[in-house]
Amino acid sequence: MSSRHPTPVLALVQAPVRAVTYTRWLHLTLGGLAAMVVMMVFPGTEEGPSWQWLEALAVPVGLAAAFGLGVPVLRQAEGIQARLMLVPGQREPLGPDASETGIAVAPSASWSDRWRTALWLALRVALGTPMTVASVWLLIPAWYLAFSLGGWYVLLTPLPPLLLLSVVVGAGTLMASLARRLLAPSAAERLAALEERTDRLLEHNRLARELHDSIGHALTAAVVQAGAARAAGSAEFTERALTAIEHTGRRALEDLERVLRLLREGGGARGDVEPPKLEDAARLLESARAAGAEVDAEVGGGLDSVPAVVSREGYRILQEALTNVLRHAGPVPVAVAVAVDGRDLRLTVRNPLPGAYVPADRGSGLRGVSERAALLGGSASAGPEGDSWCLDVHLPLDGYGRS
Structure with a gap:
């Protein structure tokens, strides 16, 4: 009963x-x-x-x-x-x-x-x-x-x-x-409610992925920087490493606060902390350099005209790529290229292969990069090229409002 x-x-x-x-x-x-x-x-x-x-x-x-x-x-x-x-x-x-x-x-x-x-x-x-x-x-x-x-x-x-x-x-x-x-x-109201729930689910998944990327990058960079500082045995290097860890942690906390504000029902102003874009890529590169990696970056012009959604996802893809380099290869030389190529945004990250690399079909980081690119109608490929590991991402610029 x-x-x-x-x-x-x-x-x-x-x-x-x-x-x-x-x-x-x-x-x-x-x-x-x-x-x-x-x-x-x-x-x-x-x-x-x-x-x-x-x-x-x-x-x-x-x-x-x-x-x-x-x-x-x-x-x-x-x-x-x-x-x-x-x-x-x-x-x-x-x-x-x-x-x-x-x-x-x-x-x-x-x-x-x-x-x-x-x-x-x-x-x-x-x-x-x-x-x-x-x-x-x-x-x-x-x-x-x-x-x-x-x-x-x-x-x-x-x-x-x-x-x-x-x-x-x-x-x-x-x-x-x-x-x-x-x-x-009515049937129309049920369809609208279903679409609204689907949009909320997709938004929550996107925010969870962003939080994973941000916190994962901060923790990886902090671990690598702390290890490099201990190995260096230099007070000056340790001071720089601690400063970099502090800055990276503060940015991760900002991302965490922004995501929690968006997830909280009836939260305050949603735009207090803007999500980072490719124009903010310099701080990612500096964070990787502070962790001991030799970053050679070529950032082309025109990034300010890239649609906002593409710019945000491009930033996260670059963040995930640098995190993977530090996690799997350590503080090694890294070549980064970001440029607007015709109607596409092209992002390439190349680093020397470690003793054992992670295949492209394993690891949540590479899957996340591929999912982000696919959602925007682009493509991502990752794998060994000679003695290097290369991540190559193409994101289309058409079909979005300009930022």
Whole structure:
């Protein structure tokens, strides 16, 4: 037996201590109270045959349906009420995503949404009015049995409240079911929500990759610099190494703070710390030099005109390449070339082969470089060329807004 969908008997037993019973009761009576106010104004509620009450009820029902058709934002208001009062146990952001509650919170975007909203409002009024009347008239017999008749009739006092409780539970369950059908997200809203979740997932993966590259580079550079300082046995060299470690660590902390700010819900200003670009490549080269590597860099002009997304990914690729050199080959001579070649950005990193190199199909660093290049429509190749290890990356410049 599922606790989320209890049997009718168990639901009735649990109803008095469940908050949802009273929020659904309130939701129903609100619709009924609004209808009764309208009925008192027009056409009036004088005593007469029961069919006249049905005629009077047609007025607020018709008005509710008309408002549902003509006011798109009512769908959003009704969705918020339904989520908070009909399914209050399911906490979900009040956005278009309705994966848990099945109830959308967005204005009507099509005539299909408007017609469903109109039907929902009509049913809410039509069911809420008798619920409001029952809430009053089923409690009067309980008072009469307890205080007017007395005697053994007091034993019958719980029956009217129990009957009312049964009506509330049944009507509330029905309204929650109707809400999931009539206020459900449309196909377009479901597609938009799916695309939004996909974008968020891709963004989180990109940020995780950036954090891996930044922290990995900082730790690798720090380890290599510390080892070189100990081997050198020079106070001056040690001072330079410690300064380089401090600067590298500060930059890694800036990247960590930026990524955490972007991941934090409702975070502060997103642009306080801008992600690095290829124009900032000098600090990567200086970091590698401080670690003992002899870096021969040829950085061409025109990098300021490279699209922002390509420039950012190019920086990360260069960072990963230098990190791999320091990690697998140590402080060796490194040749770096970054240039705009026609409609492509070309980035090449070459270093002498260590005793044992890492093949191109192994290691998360090279896979990350290939993934970054592929996402931008480019290519990356890495492997031995003679007595050197070479990483060659091509990134297209077309199809992006200029930075």
